[in-house]
Amino acid sequence: MQLIKVQSNDTGQSLFKFIKKRYSDTPLSVIYKWFRTGKIKVNGKKIRDQKFLINLGDEIMVFDTNRTLVRDNFKEADFSDLEIVYEDNNILIVDKPHNLEIHSPINIALDDQVKSYLVSKGEYAPEEENSFVVSHVHRIDKLTRGLVIYAKNRQALESLSEAINDKNKIKKTYWANLERKVNNNLEAVGWIKYDSDLQKAIFQEDEDEGYKKVQTSFYPFATENGNWVEIILQTGRKHQIRATLEYFDNPVVNDFRYGYQNRTGQKSIMLFAIEISFHNLNSPLEYLNDQKFDIKGKIKELHKF
Structure with missing residues (x-):
C-alpha cells in the first residue's frame, strides 16, 4: 500500500487525473482496474468514481505495491546565469540564451536551471509534490534567444496552457x-x-x-x-x-x-523572442492583463541599433 497526501497543487482535480499523473509509468489499463476493483481509497473509503474531486489534506491509498511513484527527477544545475525578466508567486519569465535547449533528457537545459533556482528559494520541493511539476508553458528553438514563460503552480499552469495558443490572450513578438x-x-x-x-x-x-x-x-x-x-x-x-x-x-x-x-x-x-503580452486572462492570472514584458533594450544595445 502506498499513501499519498493531497497538497495545494493537487486540490480540485479529479482522482483519475491525479492518479494518472502520479503513476505516469503505469499503463492506463492497470489504473482503470484499480478503480474497478476498489484498490484506491480516499480517507479510508473505496472510490470507484473516476471523476471524484480531491481536496487539500485528503489521504489517498493505492493498494498495489508493485507500482512506483514518479517524481520530478530533474538535473541539478548552476543557475547563476539565469536571466529573470519577471517573477511573481504564479509565473516566471526568463530570457533563454542562444544554443540552450528548453528541455533535454541528456544535457543540462533551461528547465533544470529554473527548477534548481526555485528549489534554492524554497518555492519548489519535488519530493513533496504529488502531481505537479514546474513547467515551461511554451517552447522556442534551441538556437533562438528570448522569453519563455514558466508556471510555478498547477492553477497557473492550467490557465496558461489554455491561453498560450490564443492570440487574444497571449501575444508573442x-x-x-x-x-x-x-x-x-x-x-x-x-x-x-x-x-x-x-x-x-x-x-x-x-x-x-x-x-x-x-x-x-x-x-x-x-x-x-x-x-x-x-x-x-x-x-x-x-x-x-x-x-x-x-x-x-x-x-x-x-x-x-x-x-x-x-x-x-x-x-x-x-x-x-522579444516580447510577451497578456490579455483577457481569467483568475488567478487576471492581474497580468494588459502587461507586457520585453528584452528590446538588451537586443538594441547588444547589436548596436
Missing part, C-alpha cells in the same frame, strides 16, 4: 535580422510540415497532405545596423519563422540550416 533588406510588410500564409529526415520544416503556399496551415506577419523597421523585422506569429508551428523566411529566399542571419550562406563563424542565429 519576435525580432530577426535577415540576409536582405525588407521594404514592405509581408503577410505570409501557407502550409508547413516538419521533415524529421531533413530535420527541418518545409513551407509551401499550396495545401498538401500532411501539411498544416500557418500564418506569419513580418514588419520591417529602420535601423542603422542590419535588416531587422518584427514578426508576429498568427499560428505556432515548429520552425515556422525560419522555414517561411527560407521559402521567400531571405533567411535569418547565421541560420545555415534554413538557407543562410555567408559563413561568419558565429553560431547564434539572429532570431529573438
Whole structure:
C-alpha cells in the first residue's frame, strides 16, 4: 500500500487525473482496474468514481505495491546565469540564451536551471509534490534567444496552457535580422510540415497532405545596423519563422540550416523572442492583463541599433 497526501497543487482535480499523473509509468489499463476493483481509497473509503474531486489534506491509498511513484527527477544545475525578466508567486519569465535547449533528457537545459533556482528559494520541493511539476508553458528553438514563460503552480499552469495558443490572450513578438533588406510588410500564409529526415520544416503556399496551415506577419523597421523585422506569429508551428523566411529566399542571419550562406563563424542565429503580452486572462492570472514584458533594450544595445 502506498499513501499519498493531497497538497495545494493537487486540490480540485479529479482522482483519475491525479492518479494518472502520479503513476505516469503505469499503463492506463492497470489504473482503470484499480478503480474497478476498489484498490484506491480516499480517507479510508473505496472510490470507484473516476471523476471524484480531491481536496487539500485528503489521504489517498493505492493498494498495489508493485507500482512506483514518479517524481520530478530533474538535473541539478548552476543557475547563476539565469536571466529573470519577471517573477511573481504564479509565473516566471526568463530570457533563454542562444544554443540552450528548453528541455533535454541528456544535457543540462533551461528547465533544470529554473527548477534548481526555485528549489534554492524554497518555492519548489519535488519530493513533496504529488502531481505537479514546474513547467515551461511554451517552447522556442534551441538556437533562438528570448522569453519563455514558466508556471510555478498547477492553477497557473492550467490557465496558461489554455491561453498560450490564443492570440487574444497571449501575444508573442519576435525580432530577426535577415540576409536582405525588407521594404514592405509581408503577410505570409501557407502550409508547413516538419521533415524529421531533413530535420527541418518545409513551407509551401499550396495545401498538401500532411501539411498544416500557418500564418506569419513580418514588419520591417529602420535601423542603422542590419535588416531587422518584427514578426508576429498568427499560428505556432515548429520552425515556422525560419522555414517561411527560407521559402521567400531571405533567411535569418547565421541560420545555415534554413538557407543562410555567408559563413561568419558565429553560431547564434539572429532570431529573438522579444516580447510577451497578456490579455483577457481569467483568475488567478487576471492581474497580468494588459502587461507586457520585453528584452528590446538588451537586443538594441547588444547589436548596436
